Amino acid sequence: MTGTVKDIDGNDWLYSQKVEDHFFSPRNVMREGMSEDEFNGIGEIGSPACGDLMKVWLKIDPKTEKILDFKWKTFGCASAIASTSILSEMAIGKTIDEAAKITPRDIMEELGGLPKRKIHCSVLGDQALRAAIANYRKSK
Amino acid sequence: MIYLDNAATTATDKKVVEAMLPYFSDIYGNPSSLHRLGRKAKAALERSRQVVADFLSCDSREVIFTNGGTESINLAIMGYARKIGKGEIITSQIEHHAVLHSCDQLEKEGFKVTKLPVSSDGLLDLKAFEKALTKDTILVSIMYANNEIGTIQPIKQIAKIIAQFNNKTKANVLFHTDACQATGYLPMNVKNLCVDFLSLNGSKIYGPKGIGALYKREGIEIDPIIFGGGQEMGFRSGTENVAGIVGLAKAIELIDPKEAIKETKLRDYFIKKLLEIDGVVLNGSLKKRLPNNINVSFAAVEGEAVVLRLDKEGIAASTGSACSSKSLTPSHVITALENSPERAHESIRFTIGRKTGKKDIDIALAKTKAIIKSLREISSIESK
Numbered sequence: 001m002t003g004t005v006k007d008i009d010g011n012d013w014l015y016s017q018k019v020e021d022h023f024f025s026p027r028n029v030m031r032e033g034m035s036e037d038e039f040n041g042i043g044e045i046g047s048p049a050c051g052d053l054m055k056v057w058l059k060i061d062p063k064t065e066k067i068l069d070f071k072w073k074t075f076g077c078a079s080a081i082a083s084t085s086i087l088s089e090m091a092i093g094k095t096i097d098e099a100a101k102i103t104p105r106d107i108m109e110e111l112g113g114l115p116k117r118k119i120h121c122s123v124l125g126d127q128a129l130r131a132a133i134a135n136y137r138k139s140k
Numbered sequence: 141m142i143y144l145d146n147a148a149t150t151a152t153d154k155k156v157v158e159a160m161l162p163y164f165s166d167i168y169g170n171p172s173s174l175h176r177l178g179r180k181a182k183a184a185l186e187r188s189r190q191v192v193a194d195f196l197s198c199d200s201r202e203v204i205f206t207n208g209g210t211e212s213i214n215l216a217i218m219g220y221a222r223k224i225g226k227g228e229i230i231t232s233q234i235e236h237h238a239v240l241h242s243c244d245q246l247e248k249e250g251f252k253v254t255k256l257p258v259s260s261d262g263l264l265d266l267k268a269f270e271k272a273l274t275k276d277t278i279l280v281s282i283m284y285a286n287n288e289i290g291t292i293q294p295i296k297q298i299a300k301i302i303a304q305f306n307n308k309t310k311a312n313v314l315f316h317t318d319a320c321q322a323t324g325y326l327p328m329n330v331k332n333l334c335v336d337f338l339s340l341n342g343s344k345i346y347g348p349k350g351i352g353a354l355y356k357r358e359g360i361e362i363d364p365i366i367f368g369g370g371q372e373m374g375f376r377s378g379t380e381n382v383a384g385i386v387g388l389a390k391a392i393e394l395i396d397p398k399e400a401i402k403e404t405k406l407r408d409y410f411i412k413k414l415l416e417i418d419g420v421v422l423n424g425s426l427k428k429r430l431p432n433n434i435n436v437s438f439a440a441v442e443g444e445a446v447v448l449r450l451d452k453e454g455i456a457a458s459t460g461s462a463c464s465s466k467s468l469t470p471s472h473v474i475t476a477l478e479n480s481p482e483r484a485h486e487s488i489r490f491t492i493g494r495k496t497g498k499k500d501i502d503i504a505l506a507k508t509k510a511i512i513k514s515l516r517e518i519s520s521i522e523s524k
Binding site for chain 1: 440441442444445448449452461462463464468470480481482485517518519520521
């Protein structure tokens with residue numbers, strides 16, 4: 001499924017190798033048995049009816065406001081899975097202010113591009129991250 | 141590759157290809173030409189038309205060759221409606237886009253269009269249908285069998301209701317059925333079915349892509365939708381796709397009624413095993429269903445992700461999820477069943493074919509189970 005097929009407008013029809021890698025081996029997934037209690041920022045975006053529901057858990061150091069851990073779960077397609085997986089890697093180690101500045105474009109560039117019709121799927125991870133940061137700030 | 145996407149398209153049978161080959165570079169004449177190469181092509185064209193006519197139990201003058209199912213459907217619906225000029229077309233919410241979008245176009249041209257809902261089983265409610273017929277109705281278009289969920293509509297009963305309505309009210313409502321998915325599996329005698337138009341397609345029955353036919357009952361007048369040299373009795377201009385037409389006829393000759401029995405057994409086994417997985421629902425009626433169709437929704441997993449993981453494992457399937465569609469809307473068919481877009485996003489369709497064996501299904505089952513488990517582990521919603 002590597003993205004060598006282009007449609008008539010010159011857009012990638014399929015996914016890049018990086019997307020494929022993160023889709024088949026997603027990083028930082030919230031696994032069964034992990035405790036939610038150690039996370040202090042939780043965000044949720046989307047709805048199953050729209051075909052996407054994204055949840056993000058952040059562990060933020062209250063002193064430095066650095067993101068120590070980022071876990072996520074999604075009901076979503078390959079590009080939603082891959083973009084959130086890569087976003088988790090991008091966000092860990094950043095302060096919440098820095099992480100909040102990550103744009104869907106940044107995620108897409110990191111992934112080596114997405115088919116045009118799939119770009120909207122990469123927005124959800126980013127929105128869930130912001131929601132989790134807002135949740136942390138509110139409960140502080 | 142275990143190909144379980146035969147409702148999308150079938151492999152062209154090698155015997156079909158063999159039958160077609162002479163009509164590319166040897167007997168390449170234009171059937172309209174008077175010389176011998178033209179005459180030979182013309183003879184092949186008319187022989188093929190007779191094969192299709194015999195298959196449908198109609199007269200060869202009632203068979204119009206087109207470039208596929210979509211064109212046949214467009215020609216029947218638009219061609220007839222435009223000939224009449226005004227009125228209402230009744231169809232269902234789960235038709236193929238070729239029907240729905242033809243109707244949408246007619247709506248823009250001033251026609252009234254009624255799209256009837258279906259039951260949660262994907263079947264047309266005959267009582268509601270009977271009530272929907274009005275003095276303005278000119279045409280009914282209901283598919284023989286559905287492309288996504290394989291449900292078989294009661295075509296003969298629908299035709300009977302229309303005939304009774306026509307008798308009672310001195311109306312002349314005509315009936316078109318899209319039989320693209322039904323061909324090869326269900327009875328195709330148009331006189332028994334009592335339809336006025338029937339659309340079929342080569343690429344779903346191990347024939348080539350780019351060829352189809354429309355049955356139009358003798359005497360019905362329609363406007364063409366393609367204009368030119370007046371081929372196909374004036375209803376479909378353009379030099380005939382002789383090789384394609386020969387291929388379509390050969391594909392029809394190769395249809396084996398025993399195939400439906402074999403595929404039904406495999407289908408039932410596949411469905412039974414899939415339903416043993418937690419959080420799985422079957423989309424569409426179990427009983428009134430095409431022999432090749434399996435369509436289920438797996439709670440909490442999105443269909444495109446499943447299809448791509450299956451592809452990685454060498455299994456070809458499809459989904460009604462929005463994420464795999466160009467329009468980014470979920471399947472209108474599965475959404476219509478219980479007004480549940482969520483179920484459409486979670487839907488996976490497997491369509492078996494002539495070459496599918498039990499071993500293929502066992503492999504597909506094992507891979508599917510593992511993929512569903514893995515995707516549920518990362519899913520943000522609970523599987524019911």
